[in-house]
Amino acid sequence: xxxxxxxYAVADRPLKAHPGVGETISQTLTMAHRAYLKMMRNPEQFFxxxxxxxxxxxxxxxxxxxxxxxxxKAYLPTxxxxxxxxxxxxxxxSRGTQxxxxxxxxVFDRFKALPIARIAPLAGPAVxxxxxxxxxxxxxxxxxxxxxxRPGGGVGGVLAGWALTIFAGWSLSWIFTWLxxxxxxxxxxxxxxxxxxxxxxxLSPAFVPKETxxxxxxxxVDVNPVTLVINATRxxxxxxxxxxxxxxxxxxxxxxxxxFAPISVRSYSKFL
Amino acid sequence: xTTTELAVSASGLVKTFGDFTAVDGIDLEIRRGEVxxxxxxxxxxxxxxxxxxxTLLPIDAGKAExxxxxxxANPHQVRQLVGVTGQYASVDENLTATENLVxxxxxxxxxxxxxxAASEELLESFGLQEAAKRQISKFSGGMRRRLDxxxxxxxxxxxxxxxEPTTGLDPRTRGQMWDTIRTLVAGGSTVLLxxxxxxxxxxxxxxxxxxxxxxxxxEGTSExxxxxxxxxxxxxxxxxxxxxxxxxxxxxxxxGERPVLTPEAGGVNVPLADADRAADVLIGLRHAxxxxxxxxxxxxxxxxxxLALTGHGTESAENPDGPAHAANHTDIPEEVA
Numbered sequence: 001x002x003x004x005x006x007x008y009a010v011a012d013r014p015l016k017a018h019p020g021v022g023e024t025i026s027q028t029l030t031m032a033h034r035a036y037l038k039m040m041r042n043p044e045q046f047f048x049x050x051x052x053x054x055x056x057x058x059x060x061x062x063x064x065x066x067x068x069x070x071x072x073k074a075y076l077p078t079x080x081x082x083x084x085x086x087x088x089x090x091x092x093x094s095r096g097t098q099x100x101x102x103x104x105x106x107v108f109d110r111f112k113a114l115p116i117a118r119i120a121p122l123a124g125p126a127v128x129x130x131x132x133x134x135x136x137x138x139x140x141x142x143x144x145x146x147x148x149x150r151p152g153g154g155v156g157g158v159l160a161g162w163a164l165t166i167f168a169g170w171s172l173s174w175i176f177t178w179l180x181x182x183x184x185x186x187x188x189x190x191x192x193x194x195x196x197x198x199x200x201x202x203l204s205p206a207f208v209p210k211e212t213x214x215x216x217x218x219x220x221v222d223v224n225p226v227t228l229v230i231n232a233t234r235x236x237x238x239x240x241x242x243x244x245x246x247x248x249x250x251x252x253x254x255x256x257x258x259x260f261a262p263i264s265v266r267s268y269s270k271f272l
Numbered sequence: 273x274t275t276t277e278l279a280v281s282a283s284g285l286v287k288t289f290g291d292f293t294a295v296d297g298i299d300l301e302i303r304r305g306e307v308x309x310x311x312x313x314x315x316x317x318x319x320x321x322x323x324x325x326x327t328l329l330p331i332d333a334g335k336a337e338x339x340x341x342x343x344x345a346n347p348h349q350v351r352q353l354v355g356v357t358g359q360y361a362s363v364d365e366n367l368t369a370t371e372n373l374v375x376x377x378x379x380x381x382x383x384x385x386x387x388x389a390a391s392e393e394l395l396e397s398f399g400l401q402e403a404a405k406r407q408i409s410k411f412s413g414g415m416r417r418r419l420d421x422x423x424x425x426x427x428x429x430x431x432x433x434x435x436e437p438t439t440g441l442d443p444r445t446r447g448q449m450w451d452t453i454r455t456l457v458a459g460g461s462t463v464l465l466x467x468x469x470x471x472x473x474x475x476x477x478x479x480x481x482x483x484x485x486x487x488x489x490x491e492g493t494s495e496x497x498x499x500x501x502x503x504x505x506x507x508x509x510x511x512x513x514x515x516x517x518x519x520x521x522x523x524x525x526x527x528g529e530r531p532v533l534t535p536e537a538g539g540v541n542v543p544l545a546d547a548d549r550a551a552d553v554l555i556g557l558r559h560a561x562x563x564x565x566x567x568x569x570x571x572x573x574x575x576x577x578x579l580a581l582t583g584h585g586t587e588s589a590e591n592p593d594g595p596a597h598a599a600n601h602t603d604i605p606e607e608v609a
Contacts, residue, residue: 015341015349023381030378038366041407106362110423113326113362115351116379270330 016115024117031111031124039128048094049136053087057143060207068208073148080144080151081233082206084161085226087136088169093197095129096176096189103180103268118269119261122181126173133169137162153240161237164249168229171253174260181267200226228252279304279431279462280325284334287320287486294320296486297334302464304430307457309477310466313578317486318466319359322433325464326356338431355424359436363420365409369400372408373423380427394422398452414445421452432456434465438472450475470494470577482581489581498572500580506542506550508557509566513538522556532579544569 019027039045061079065072099122102108111121141149141158151158176193183189203217204210204226210218221227232249235241280302287295295317302308310318323329325336327347336343338350356362363372370391377387395401398418408416417437424432437453438446453476457463467473473480474494482490482497490497510519516535523531523542527549532541542553550569557564 015352017346018348027379030375034364034375037371041366105365106358106360107364109328109358110362112328113351113356114376114379115348
């Protein structure tokens with residue numbers, strides 16, 4: 001056998017105490033590349049971000065359009081922005097189940113044993129998922145345009161709303177990443193994820209104006225991070241305005257990451 | 273920092289899972305350049321011990337140092353010194369062999385070019401170059417293990433942990449794996465090997481620690497362990513199960529050792545200080561008019577070492593049909609892995 005089946009006889013190389021920032025970024029991108037390769041090999045991972053936006057956008061628009069806004073076309077500015085937030089959330093939910101399934105495989109033992117930043121195996125797939133959010137947002141907007149949606153924010157507003165949706169999906173995925181690190185089975189992550197996803201999407205102005213809800217419910221709707229994202233997306237896409245809502249949405253998303261990324265890394269390093 | 277002569281120094285390691293104490297105060301000292309075997313049955317705490325040393329599990333109590341680096345205080349440094357090959361191949365099923373090795377190489381800080389070169393070289397060394405572009409899910413158990421070991425060697429770690437490297441492999445693949453490990457050792461690596469097979473520890477390890485129920489019950493070279501249970505065993509199967517006690521009495525008279533009985537199967541296992549004494553036992557049985565169906569002389573098995581060291585077998589409760597043989601079976605289909 002060749003010389004590579006050998007190791008240093010003596011352990012006298014310089015040892016680093018912690019991975020550096022540059023190394024952490026490079027390791028995260030490497031893990032993102034792995035997630036991307038896996039995605040391409042398993043096209044089922046694109047079902048939720050392709051079929052769902054197509055189906056939901058058309059379905060909700062035709063079902064609720066007449067009842068809520070008088071006609072379908074008048075409802076489109078509401079429903080398109082609502083569906084954008086909803087698909088971002090559902091697409092990010094799968095991050096938790098996939099991480100859990102992935103962590104149950106032996107390869108995560110190796111990731112844990114390698115001298116790499118603890119966040120890299122968690123952050124890498126989240127970076128690769130940007131592609132999924134991008135597809136979902138693009139398709140939703142495209143279906144809306146095909147159905148007659150004419151966003152008042154123009155091209156710039158739509159692009160800004162598109163980017164915000166992707167950022168929101170990435171941020172919210174950290175909630176599910178955390179669930180993936182603390183729960184024992186992918187099924188459990190899925191079930192809990194649903195319990196989080198439904199109130200977050202439906203207790204928001206995604207589909208109906210919040211004024212039609214009882215007052216006590218409106219109190220929750222107001223603090224729901226998904227509401228922040230929806231309000232911001234509407235301001236950007238329908239009016240083309242960078243309002244305070246946009247700032248709040250960005251702050252809200254950043255806060256989710258600031259809370260859930262560190263606790264995810266902590267439970268990942270502890271309990272695997 | 274790394275001036276110590278010991279590759280591994282652990283004292284009083286403890287790991288509990290709820291009420292269950294998986295590792296209960298294990299001490300280990302492994303010298304540089306040594307192959308150290310940790311031998312024990314399923315559930316003895318081998319893998320848990322190894323995972324604590326490899327920073328894969330937190331250490332509940334006790335202290336461990338790898339080349340003088342404290343495992344609890346500096347896990348990131350320990351990870352730079354150790355390569356781990358797990359019981360279940362820790363490679364990515366959905367990627368090809370090359371993609372796996374390049375991925376790990378990149379994570380270790382190699383450039384894309386260097387990672388691809390190292391991957392190619394390792395695949396060739398391990399006889400896997402033809403499978404380079406195949407997804408791991410299509411690999412056999414033996415190929416996965418080899419790839420897994422190759423992945424552990426990418427960083428050329430001075431200490432390598434092999435967790436049951438041949439469990440579930442067929443005898444031929446097992447032999448190939450042994451050859452690879454021998455090459456590794458010849459290159460000067462320090463190896464910590466866990467195994468359920470005495471003959472594996474015997475073939476590869478310089479020193480062996482036997483652990484059972486989370487505690488170390490013996491330590492020494494394989495010679496020392498074997499002499500503690502007699503050099504070999506005569507396994508007899510009687511035609512008439514009811515003569516087991518009589519046969520045991522004859523055997524004890526001839527050898528001076530008390531045989532281990534499996535009365536349900538009419539089995540008598542006689543420890544022999546010297547394999548030539550088997551003939552004396554058989555002659556004694558013929559004189560006593562006891563007839564046998566099979567007789568064979570074997571090296572001590574893990575089960576017998578266990579029996580001698582701990583007073584209980586490795587899996588005798590589940591396996592009334594000759595527990596002594598169970599530990600020697602290697603013909604488990606590859607798909608198990």
